[in-house]
Amino acid sequence: MSAELPRAAELTMQQAIPPWHFAMMNDQERNHAYRQAIETAVRPGDLVLDIGTGAGVTALLAARAGGQVFTCESNLHTAFLADRVISANGYGDRITLIPRSSTELVVGRDLPGKPDVVTAEIFDCGLIGESALHALEHAHRELISSTTRLVPSGGRLWAQLVESESLHGLNHVDVVEGFDLRPFNVASTRGYFPRRIDCHPHTVLAPAFRLFDFTFGEPPVPRTRQLTVPVTRDGIAHAAVMWFELDLGNGITVSNHGAGSCHWEQAVQTFPAPVTTKAGAAVRITARHDLCALTLDVERTRL
Structure with missing residues (x-):
């Protein structure tokens, strides 16, 4: 179990991380759908890029399905807690967390190669407001190959x-x-x-x-x-x-x-x-x- 945070650090997290994360994490329909999709897409040994991990759920699902996962999160405070979640669940050796936006990643520096699978849950109520399309445009240009499988696919x-x-x-x-x-x-x-x-x-x-x-x-x-x-x-x-x-x-x-x-x-x-x-x-x-x-x-x- 991770050590407790000092009270000052807890207050910083509460101020820096929007509370809607909890509703998102507890959305069982969303979680179940992503679990099914990731378990279908990820094969043992796959290199997986998980974009915008939040609390780490999609990265954990990909790792449990057999992938070697590189995941990124642009909010540094969220990334800090996601890293603790990953370690607490025993997947620290299967998941590498990068505290940056996916648009800052470089193959060969941040990723060992182009991923077999990309997972992403970076969609707002109108689909594109969290810069999902911008992240995917960059991924096509810089990070993925024509054979990379995407979850979601469209x-x-x-x-x-x-x-x-x-x-x-x-x-x-x-x-x-x-x-x-x-x-x-x-x-x-x-x-x-x-x-x-x-x-x-x-x-x-x-x-x-x-x-x-x-x-x-x-x-x-x-x-x-x-x-x-x-x-x-x-x-x-x-x-x-x-x-x-x-x-x-x-x-x-x-x-x-x-x-x-x-x-x-x-x-x-x-x-x-x-x-x-x-x-x-x-x-x-x-x-x-x-x-x-x-x-x-x-x-x-x-x-």
């Missing part, structure tokens, strides 16, 4: 238009107690932010639609898409709600769609100027991502 991002003054009010303000506060809206978030959609009154205005498909076995590139979405209900489109599906291979998936015990919330992007919708008409959605950020623009059109 993902899909979905969206749905909703009417919800509650969600819109999380990111915009109008008149309060007779005072015009709209100048403050320059500080509104232009991208998405996490929220439990079921905690906010909302009305669905159109069927769900796929925004982007990602194949992680190929280098990701920035993309722009225009979609025409048929509207099924009169209303006001205040926001788009987004969720992902991760393909972990062999039919194993994990998603943050809807309610449940999943630790991920849904991604919400509000529209600065809400759009009036009419059943039987349509809206045009322009979706863009630059590997790190995603934005949606909406305008009315006709079928």
Whole structure:
């Protein structure tokens, strides 16, 4: 058992490590899916690169499956605790922890060679907000080969238009107690932010639609898409709600769609100027991502 930390060190850890780590570690659906996928992908003796290890769960799963694991974590405090977790579980000889981002790794210096398997759980509620695509682009360019197996192997991002003054009010303000506060809206978030959609009154205005498909076995590139979405209900489109599906291979998936015990919330992007919708008409959605950020623009059109 690792020695207890001094109280000052404990306080530093509590301040430096976000508390959502605990919800993530206790997400049984996520953990079970990754265990199945890693046990399927990793063969005894494989060299495994684990990107963004957090508390070390994915690295431990890969080592238990027979891999020789090199894992990285950019948060130095998280990396320190992950190293203690790895040692406490008896895998210190099978896992090498590197306290740096994967984009700083060099084959031949940090890794003995190009890995047979890459595992990663660096996905936020909207899939790309934790620079997952940026890390994968770098990995394709600098770290992996054409035969490297990836867990997950890909993902899909979905969206749905909703009417919800509650969600819109999380990111915009109008008149309060007779005072015009709209100048403050320059500080509104232009991208998405996490929220439990079921905690906010909302009305669905159109069927769900796929925004982007990602194949992680190929280098990701920035993309722009225009979609025409048929509207099924009169209303006001205040926001788009987004969720992902991760393909972990062999039919194993994990998603943050809807309610449940999943630790991920849904991604919400509000529209600065809400759009009036009419059943039987349509809206045009322009979706863009630059590997790190995603934005949606909406305008009315006709079928």
